[in-house]
Amino acid sequence: MKMRIVARTALVAVLFLALALPLWASGAAEQTPETYPSGTVTSIIPWPAGGRTDLAARVWASFLEQELGVPVVISNMAGAGGVTGSNTLIRARPDGYTFGVLSISLNLSMWTKTPPFEFERLEPVAMLFSAPMTVSVAADSPWQTLDELIAYGRANPGALRHANSGSGTSQHVISAAFFQTAGVEVTHVPYGGDGPAATALATGEVEVAGAPMIAMQPFLDGGDVRILAITGEQRSPLYPDIPTVRELGYDFALESFDGIYVPENTPRAVIDRLDAAIARMAQRPDFIEAMHRISYEIAYLSTDDFREYLAVVNPQLEQVVNGLGLRLAP
């Protein structure tokens, strides 16, 4: 009888340990900048497992592992449009063993969320990807060129219904800013994501959609949609036939971007080492090919260049948010 109780207790203890193991394994040992990286590195993805950003992270993490020489673990901390995970990053130990991959929507969260997101408490390491928005219409619509669409929109204020992935998202902000520049009043219709927005265009619920290329791809293949232009500064190497809005005569260029950040007070030596590994990765042809397959465009910027870029783009974004009346945060 006694033996049975001991055995049973042991069994329970083992089960508890097995359950607690993942929690325990996430703690890291003491490290110095000179030895970086010498243990597992965690990358925070502030979106749920299975999303577009998550999928991309799982692909590039396998390359970054090779460049850093240590395992890179993805940790999904979703919630509040990326703010939950990013706040966790801000509070992480500033030793380079925890970094985050954050999109332009976090820059926007400085003004569009209450409480506002403290973007300035993050140190930029490098810019990795950029994604222009498309100006897309249904294939059976009368508009063959961007000019025709804009002319119709100017003549009929509010008649163009525009699908985007939700108020304050980069998709909404970039597209809304473009139509404002072009002098067209559109009716914004928020959908819960890029996929639903693209589907709404294909099924004829709306006239225009602003979604990144990756969401439009299946509908482009199926012959349901037509892409009139993209909002990037340059044409995309993935779709060289699609013109930019600037080429077509509109003074506008703004695209979404993903950067790598660490918490403030991370030693510069650590940031440099991380940046060097990312730079090596960004040049590998096999990496570029793997990312192109999932429609990710590589736009590497080093730590200093990325800082400069942010110094220019952040005030621009603030202006856009104010101009659109999207400001919520004090």
Add this chain to the structure above:
Amino acid sequence: MQYIQETFALWSSGIHIFTSFDTHLLIFVGSVIGLLFGTLPGLSSSMALAIFIPFTFGFTPHQGIAFLITIYTTSVFAGALAAILVNIPGTPSSISTGFDGYPMAQRGEAGRAVGIATVASALGGLVGLIFLMVFSPMIVLLARRFGSWEYVLLAVMGVTMISYISKGSIIKGLLGGTLGLFIATIGEDPIISYPRFSFGTYQLLGGIDFVVILIGLFGLAEVFLQLEKHIRAEPVVQTVSGFGRSFRDVLSRPVCLIRSSLIGTVIGAIPAAGPSIASVVSYGVAKRSSRNPEEFGNGSIDGILAAESSNNASVGGALIPMMTLGIPGDPMTAVLIGALLVHGLSPGPRLFTDNPAYVSAVYLSYAIALVWVLINGLLGARWYAKLLSIPRHVLLPMIMVLCMVGSYSLNSNLFDVLIMVIFGVIGYLLQKAAISPAPIILGVVLGPMFETNLRRSMILSRGSFMPFVTRPMSLAILAVIAYIIVSSVRQARRAGKNSSGV
């Protein structure tokens, strides 16, 4: 005739993939992974798929998709195990399985309940597969007619199910549903992103994940309820039942099986509807058309059958728009599309002409995964039932730890654990007041669907309600809702006359 030949050529073009031993080994490993992720609450099917995508980089694309499809199929089934054995739905889609599975297990028939769930899952999955293989084009036409207006009405139809899934008083069921609708308003509003009930904290800004609420209301609340009983009470003696019984139980109810599988396939094919809504709707339909509706909620075989066949059929349904249009209907198919892209394939119409072997690999691995579900569930039923003979003072702390780990692992967020505990206490108090948790969860799931789509459709139509009656699909759903309401009122009247009283 030529069409049939071409179709068969398409189906069989991938057979060579399944002649190698490696593929079957991968499918076996996939089914074990799916079982694990499906059973543990908080670990979802989509999480399992996302985590294992990098493992497929080393496989051929065909083997990779076979592996992932197996994980998907098995995890949807495995949610039933936790629901039946400990009353915690392992996945949101198995809520309705627990309504009858858990009472059955409590009276010593856990093995039988698992057997029914297994056979129903496999056969429901088979119906889904047949529809995927044969009727894809028709189902796609139907799914593409679903716009914002239709989603509003689908949510309304879901709400009418509250009276079927709440035990006892309908008023209390509606009360629970309203509470669920309120909980769903916490966080940023879906249209203009304005914070509601977030009290200036970022933790509440994103709203409350409904899986966290699910674990609290069902799992932790159940632990509290069990604690009231004598801790040393003898566990329920479990009777063992054979394989034949499971098949007889299911096959003797062909109408319920086929109806539930059809409902599952169609709702699964509608983007954003998914297995949870499918299982609730088919449970409600099974109850209203049953001759013994009073059995539902007290261990009805039809209840388990309806829930499990429909949620597995919805897997086949969800694959229809994914394969034919490249549209992800739910988080799971979104991950699968990602996996395809990583391997250099893009789903959609071109896949069928450019890469038929791949399409065939999806169909065949789905079928093989269903066979593994059968083997697993039928051979394992006896052992899963053994779990219930673990003494209560050992089992309850284990379930409690499971609730904690499950709610944490969802977003690696301790705040979620706190919310889970709060809902555990709320759930316990509500059960004391005879308000069952299922309508609350239904409210949480349907609330955002209703609100978002209603507000969006009003923007689209510039404030006009006319599209609800001018769109044919929307009008058809309206008619179904009207029929459900009118016939339930009639039924209630007749019941009232017969028993003269309540």
